[in-house]
Amino acid sequence: MTTATKDFMLPDLGEGLTESQLVAWNVRVGDRVSLNQSIADVETAKALVELPSPYAGVVSRLYVEPGTTVGVGEKLLAFDIDETADAGETPPPAAAPPAAAPPATAPPTAAPAAAASAAAESQAAEPAAAPPADDSPLPNLVGYGAKAETGARPTRRPHTPPTGGPGSSRSERLETHPARRSSSLQHERIETRTPITGVRRHTADAMVRSAFTAPHVTTFLTIDVTPTLDLLTRLQGSGELAGHRVTVLTAVAKAVCLAISRTPAVNAHWDEEAGEIVQFGTVNLGIAAATPRGLMVPNIKNAEALTLAELADALTDLVTTAKAGRTGPEDLAGGTISITNVGVFGVDAGTPILNPGEAAILALGAVRRQPWEHEGGIALRSVVTLALSFDHRLVDGEQGSRFLADVGRILSDPARLIAMI
Known part of the structure; x- marks a missing residue:
């Protein structure tokens, strides 16, 4: 059996979109995949899309890491395929419908329609005689959680009190008191930074x-x-x-x-x-x-x-x-x-x-x-x-x-x- 290496490039997902962010790989190097099997989840500017495999073969290389933004036509991964079986190869299929997302913590809301100030999704009280009032378009939607927060990095800025020697002020001495130090440690400020994508x-x-x-x-x-x-x-x-x-x-x-x-x-x-x-x-x-x-x-x-x-x-x-x-x-x-x-x-x-x-x-x-x-x-x-x-x-x-x-x-x-x- 003769094998050949085939690269799979990010396809045009329509709507004039020129790039997507790789959210997660659904395969690893060495995995054998079948035609149309889900290989990755990518996030466009409009939706989460599941990419199907255009080939049946073995994954030989992953070109990009999750969290990376990839342009249409850029390499995503490579396959080793049976050349004989590939003789009747058809063009790669279009992207499948958006994939269901694993559970995670949901963020903000709705907003302007662009937004009503925009997404979400707590509920307003309705009259007892009224019909069901859960009008929330998207209460507690699931998402990708940590994967969607790729690149987030907490930054700690602990408070450092003065040493409080004999000549120190009363406020400085208070800062060095064990109870005060414990309190200040409990109020450390933590920042997170998330790429805007x-x-x-x-x-x-x-x-x-x-x-x-x-x-x-x-x-x-x-x-x-x-x-x-x-x-x-x-x-x-x-x-x-x-x-x-x-x-x-x-x-x-x-x-x-x-x-x-x-x-x-x-x-x-x-x-x-x-x-x-x-x-x-x-x-x-x-x-x-x-x-x-x-x-x-x-x-x-x-x-x-x-x-x-x-x-x-x-x-x-x-x-x-x-x-x-x-x-x-x-x-x-x-x-x-x-x-x-x-x-x-x-x-x-x-x-x-x-x-x-x-x-x-x-x-x-x-x-x-x-x-x-x-x-x-x-x-x-x-x-x-x-x-x-x-x-x-x-x-x-x-x-x-x-x-x-x-x-x-x-x-x-x-x-x-x-x-x-």
Whole structure:
């Protein structure tokens, strides 16, 4: 049997990505692998991707270490393969969908849609009569932990007290006291440094570009959503929504899709290069989510065509996929408008930053039971604040206000929907 050495270079993973960071090897030198077997996990600027083996053979060399950023076309590893068996070789397959990530400690949150100030994922209290209120897009997502923290190095800076001789001051003598020394040692400051790579780098660049390119305007609206919560409870109890996890976020997502039909300017894109305003013909609804790898905004394609139950299922799938670490570039591309659910952190409102390329993002605050004017009196109601940020090049103040008011009307009195469609 004749063998030959074949190098495998980082393939083009699409979406215009030119480099990826090697997160982990799934093989070692000397391992025999089969065609399409997982050989490595790499992190692009948008997702964690599992690379399949383009050959069946023995791993003879690993060219890069985990934590290294590799450009498209650069060598990753080498295989010793049977030349005879390779005679009918076909081109290497494309990268497989993102791999599920091993457990680790999850970091920050959600943030601007680009973020709602972006990922995540604590939960706001809901009325007792309300439907399930776990609206967190990504509560406690798993990640790569130590692998994702490659390069982190703690730096200790212990406090060194003076020696405290006969001529020393009272404060110096106190510092030399055994109890004080013990206390100071317990308060050592520890720094960690982590390379800015992958999704975190991409998100930071996108946020800066969005904040300093699109003129942001944010407007707020506080509404009584008790009627919507009551309606969802009745629908679930009567069976129409049985088996579907319909939450406040689901209702808001549906309201956004409906309100867009009356104010399509919020579902558009400013194409600077072409000198055109692009009006999207469909709603690809992004849901901002903070993950251990940073902020992501996967989107639900053609959300405007989905029923309430279908939208609930799509949101559930989005969460499940993200928790499993399988959110791929295709799930992150093509968004047209976004929602960020800051309410899951107990936050009432915020001023979210636009997801680059989109005209608007809606922040959903925490639903709170509080006194509210109702039918000529004061009653305890479920109240929430909505905050809409929009690109003032694309959306006038009147348009932004009308859109937000429409969303509010749908949520505060679902029956009005009949008059709006």
